[in-house]
Amino acid sequence: RDRRVAVRAEGWVNPGVRKNEDKVVDSVLVPELSKPLTAYCRCWRSGTFPLCDGSHVKHNKATGDNVGPLLLKKGK
Ligand code: FES
Structure with a gap:
């Protein structure tokens, strides 16, 4: 494992998923929802x-x- 990555990862919630993106956002379409949009936290x-x-x-x-x-x- 690259040591520099381990140092940079301190405090990260996301250690390795799509690190080339400014912000990792994912969308799921749900027909049954009453509201048009709800955002769920992934950073805790x-x-x-x-x-x-x-x-x-x-x-x-x-x-x-x-x-x-x-x-x-x-x-x-
Ligand atoms: Fe937005 Fe956690 S993902 S507050």
């Missing part, structure tokens, strides 16, 4: 967990990480 920093409150932005800036929410969108 949200004050409204399990919902995303945007705290990933501060976390990413502070650590160099690239986590983002899981979006549930109404649709099929």
Whole structure:
């Protein structure tokens, strides 16, 4: 394992998934949803967990990480 990666990964929630992207966001379409969009936190920093409150932005800036929410969108 590359030592430099291990050092850079300190404080990261995401150690290796799609690190070439500024922010890893994924979307899932769910026909049964009542709301058009719900964002679920994947950084474990949200004050409204399990919902995303945007705290990933501060976390990413502070650590160099690239986590983002899981979006549930109404649709099929
Ligand atoms: Fe955690 Fe947005 S606050 S992903």
